[in-house]
Amino acid sequence: MIEIPGTQDAHAFRRFIIERCGEDTGACIQCGKCSAGCPVAPDMDYMPNQVMELIRLNQRERLLTAHSFWFCASCQTCTIRCPHAIDIALVMNTLRKLTLEGGYAPAEKRMPLFNRIFLDSIRKHGRVYELGMVSRFNLASGQPFKDALLGAAMMARRKIALLPHRIRHLDDIKSIFAKYKKYM
């Protein structure tokens, strides 16, 4: 677990974000363009421009326990449009990482669960085994029959591979993943 600064001095969290991803949210002019175009803004408790401001205001706890960035679809719309060239999508992704690294309980359980199961599939096969991954996710999230009709329609059309494909040089992938075990 890492120590995330924020309480020591009034600008610690903003500086830490700069250090982690190179983006200075202090450059934000609160024009709101990022949030206006964000496809998931209606699902967020803090919209992208609010996230920028909360970082500036050193609100580490409030942010790392927020739902906001878990909904970010990484579509890059905000980043493309920001008049001050802030890579907002990168900041959102950084907040996801900091939540897990800092040992915070993520406000959204489903996204980190999905990520873990997805990566597990790659670690085991070298490629994603969609059917296995989705079934595992549905079981683990307590909704075994989610999208069952859709699944049936896909299978009837042989639209989804029934068996995993394992790559030959799986060791290479396992050795890369071994370095990141603590986050998964």
Add this chain to the structure above:
Amino acid sequence: MQIGYFPGCSLTSTAREYDATVRQVVQNCGFELVEIDDWNCCGASPADAVSQELVLALSAKNLAKAQRQGLTSILSPCPACHSHLLQAQQGLAETSPHRRRILELIHEASVPAVTLRHLVDFLYRDVGIDKLKATVVKPLTGMTLASYYGCLTRLKAIDMEDRENPAMLDEIIAALGATAVDWPHKTECCGAGLAITSTQTVLRLAGDILAGARSAGAQALVAVCPLCQANLDMRQAELDRKRPCPFNLPVIYLSQLILIAQGKSFNEAGFDKHLISPRSIFQQ
């Protein structure tokens, strides 16, 4: 001419018809596709959410595999895979702070830069509109289609002239003899990344995009991303339950469309995999 091929996981499963038709289209345009041997998953957004270096290393590994086969360019029809290859290549640049760590993770001394293409810019730049036009034997005259770029094709990678209103795909559609409608949702995100974790979000986003295409008068959408296609095609049944009349908007892969224009029959384009069949459009 030879070009390397990185299909990515979706194209071996839910987007098999994309894979099969891309292979044929590339061949019909005079190129030979050479698949990267034993390629691995790019890690998609979950790897990115864990570590930037993890996601860079996974794609760098694929670049190293391509190098061993002597490939100097790589086509990836999935915009997510494509953008990861691009980021990995940037991460491997001499000036990048990530270079050393990535090379360490993949046990390589160096990985040379190659040309990276998505299907859209491959057709636009490597094949060219005129040469593509020359392969058309059955122009799609009278067809009105919505060019759907999705969100990820806007990355600098594809180098669109106007990222809010790109034209490359529209020009390709026009070269096939069809009409590309003007519409505002060309690059709106469909939320596919949240398809499994937040269904209500993707229903809202897919619904907006489909409604946009419908009101622009399109008969179908043309997709260039395996996640967009699956999401927009498969979510219609659920959306229709709350609508007075069904969307009934087929979501066709660009490669399927080209193949039909190049003279293949409806049955040869893999439409049996789609939930909303475009049969009626092609029979008019």
